[in-house]
Amino acid sequence: xxxxxxxxxxxxxxxxxxxxxxxxxxxxxxxxxxxxxxxxxxxxxxxxxxxxxxxxxxxxxxxxxxxxxxxxxxxxxxxxxxxxxxxxx
Numbered sequence: 730x731x732x733x734x735x736x737x738x739x740x741x742x743x744x745x746x747x748x749x750x751x752x753x754x755x756x757x758x759x760x761x762x763x764x765x766x767x768x769x770x771x772x773x774x775x776x777x778x779x780x781x782x783x784x785x786x787x788x789x790x791x792x793x794x795x796x797x798x799x800x801x802x803x804x805x806x807x808x809x810x811x812x813x814x815x816x817x818x
Contacts, residue, residue: 730809732810732812733782733809733810733811733812734811734812734813734814735786735789735795735796735798735811735812735813735814736795736796736813736814736815736816737789737792737793737794737795737796737813737814737815737816738793738794738795738815738816738818739792739793739794739815739816739817739818740794740817740818741792743768743817746792746793746815746817747771749792750773750789750792750793750815753785753788753789753791753792754773754775754777754785754813756788757777757781757784757785757788758775758776758777758778758781758785758811759775759776759777760773760774760775761774761775761776762774768817769816769817770814770815770816770817771814771815771817772812772813772814772815773812773813773814773815774810774811774812774813775810775811775812775813776808776809776810776811777808777809777811778805778806778807778808778809779801779803779805779806779807779808779809780803780804780805780806782801782803782809782811783800783801783802783803785811786798786800789813793815
């Protein structure tokens with residue numbers, strides 16, 4: 730099973746955006762690790778059921794500019810790890 734990498738870009742105020750992103754993720758999965766890289770970017774490791782990954786991507790699109798992601802269209806309840814990288818502009 731391959732890893733899932735999502736990349737987003739944010740032009741909003743960083744602290745507010747991080748709070749909104751945390752709220753989106755916590756509705757669907759769990760943030761198990763995160764790292765800040767100065768004020769420029771943030772990387773998150775998210776555990777989420779495979780069937781909720783498409784919804785996570787769509788919800789993040791409402792908050793961030795997102796790179797294209799081919800939806801999984803899965804009904805699997807298996808836990809997956811998603812790596813989310815966000816660059817603040």
